[in-house]
Amino acid sequence: MPDDANALDPRIWPASATRDAQGALTIAGVGVRELQETYGTPLYVLDEDEVRAHARRIVAAFGAAAAAHGVRARVYYAGKAFLSTAVVRWVTDEGMAVDVCTGGELEVALAAGADPSRLGFHGNNKSVDELDRAVAAGVGTVIVDSLVEIERLADAAARHGVVQSVLIRVNSGVHAETHDFLATAHEDQKFGFAMVDAPDAAARIRARSSLRLSGLHCHIGSQIFGVAGFAESAARLVDLHARLREDGDLPLLNLGGGFGIAYTAADDPADIASLSTGIVDAVATECAARGIPMPDLAFEPGRAVVGQAGVTLYEVGTTKSVTLADGGHRLYVSVDGGMSDNPRPALYGAQYTARIASRVSDADPALVRVVGKHCESGDIVVDSDHLPGDVAPGDLVAVPATGAYCFSLASSYNAVPRPPVVAVRGGRARVIVRGETIADLLNRDVGVTSEGNA
Known part of the structure; x- marks a missing residue:
């Protein structure tokens, strides 16, 4: 009461x-x-200054946490949370890149004037046409999700005479404490590669001259309140990162998003400063333990930007x-x-x-x-x-x-x-x-x- x-x-x-x-x-x-x-009514009301403030705060927090270890952090806005041309302009004004996961979302971001080189393109079933459009538009990074997609993307990049930067989406096996439908890094689900299959995907990418393997990607779920799941996922990813970098440069590690917000008085999410420091410190610790340099980092918050x-x-x-x-x-x-x-x-x-x-x-x-x-x-x-x-x-x-x-x-x-x-x-x-x-x-x-x- x-x-x-x-x-x-x-x-x-x-x-x-x-x-x-x-x-x-x-x-x-x-x-x-x-x-x-x-x-x-009904009517959705969105406070522009609130969106901008959250975007600025998140970019600053992850930037500072990464800089403390001598690396850089890029923060993508996860467009699936809420995508319109106005919102794309707000978040890019505040220093964010943008993550899209369908051809339609890609077109919204481009229509808003987003820099294509600062777009990341996700999705477990990107069509040949969608991949071709992404390459032609100059999308900065494509996150590949299957062996089929690697071949499709390599062919598209070759047709356009470019070398496309890609990340491999990997399922770390960390089961986030969230609703089953929001947990996205367990092994038996539609996204990404299992850890044991990622080396084969990396070899196939490196065998195609039209592709450049830039790093790994993992997203453990949504509406997550603490650091523990991210830290455990980071440990597993850094281990894979260390093995894959033996065969070539691997400059980036993208740890996804999923940072929770309060919907009711019972919710108690960690603040973004604590989250950013905790996650980045965990990566630094794992890299130091393996005697490897720390890669640049990327993150993909959506709900944490627009939810409140x-x-x-x-x-x-x-x-x-x-x-x-x-x-x-x-x-x-x-x-x-x-x-x-x-x-x-x-x-x-x-x-x-x-x-x-x-x-x-x-x-x-x-x-x-x-x-x-x-x-x-x-x-x-x-x-x-x-x-x-x-x-x-x-x-x-x-x-x-x-x-x-x-x-x-x-x-x-x-x-x-x-x-x-x-x-x-x-x-x-x-x-x-x-x-x-x-x-x-x-x-x-x-x-x-x-x-x-x-």
């Missing part, structure tokens, strides 16, 4: 989130009622009290969005918190479940939280920490159009991604005639 069901936890909300004299939520100086009246910067606004449609089997009660609060704009609770059991955004209330807190409007019992936005017990239809509810993987995973399930994305900064708001309309959905349906009849 919270002391105050109106309070905004600064670990979860954007730094600019506050309440005005009437108790309504404002973000970067823009009030939620103004946002609703202009753009409607995002807030989703909803309008309450209905409320009802449900009697539970133990005789207790839960208040169900139904809003005008749901799993179409945030499928993470349904996919991963992700936990969020909520606050009434349009006012404050001194009503006693009630145990609530915020749910969406979709035809699924699993359509849950916030599984369990406390809101003032007088929450009612017409109230605005805000869910923080929705900047990562909500817009990216959104769908038009049940023919509910995807919401727009609005950036706020300095008391002003602007659309950075247009929302869909029912007309947009109908325009894609070839059975709809000009008269509106199938």
Whole structure:
């Protein structure tokens, strides 16, 4: 039970989130009622200055940690967390490179004016056309994921008369303490090469004159709070790195991303300064133990850059009290969005918190479940939280920490159009991604005639 069901936890909300004299939520100086009246709900709100601040802080932290050992660190923004041309411009302005994992993401980054040489291209099934486009565009690094891809990429690079820099994605076998679907370095899964198979991949790359092996890559998972998993993965990767460098230069080690953020008051992620120092120090220790020079390092945070910067606004449609089997009660609060704009609770059991955004209330807190409007019992936005017990239809509810993987995973399930994305900064708001309309959905349906009849 919270002391105050109106309070905004600064670990979860954007730094600019506050309440005005009437108790309504404002973000970067823009009030939620103004946002609703202009753009409607549901609505993704992204605080530009918050994104930029996180990007700067992460770049500085890893840069300083690497410099302490006489090496360099490049920080890529993991575009899958939230990708738009505006966000690409923000993070590159703050010194980040960009990581993409499909041909579509590559085109968004290029359309934003990102320097192709500062792009990394991931993916377990890059097509021949996607690889050709990446090489032709001058993508700096391609992270290869299979023997088939090595041959495809070598052929593409030869066609374009270039030598393409590549990293080998390796599964270190470290099982991150996260949801099974978010753990990406265990052996039996679709990404990368097993440790025992990586030397063969390296030999094949080095045998192709159109490819240059620049190093290894590993990503152990997402929403990870501590250093231990990264340190253990680094130890295994450095061991492989030491063996592979006997046959040629290997200047880079990319340890991926996956740094967690707080979604609820129960979450306690390590701060980025501690993470960066701990991870880089672990690599330095492993290199020293093997008597080899430390390579340059790369990292790929996404959620840690945009997660806390995002807030989703909803309008309450209905409320009802449900009697539970133990005789207790839960208040169900139904809003005008749901799993179409945030499928993470349904996919991963992700936990969020909520606050009434349009006012404050001194009503006693009630145990609530915020749910969406979709035809699924699993359509849950916030599984369990406390809101003032007088929450009612017409109230605005805000869910923080929705900047990562909500817009990216959104769908038009049940023919509910995807919401727009609005950036706020300095008391002003602007659309950075247009929302869909029912007309947009109908325009894609070839059975709809000009008269509106199938």
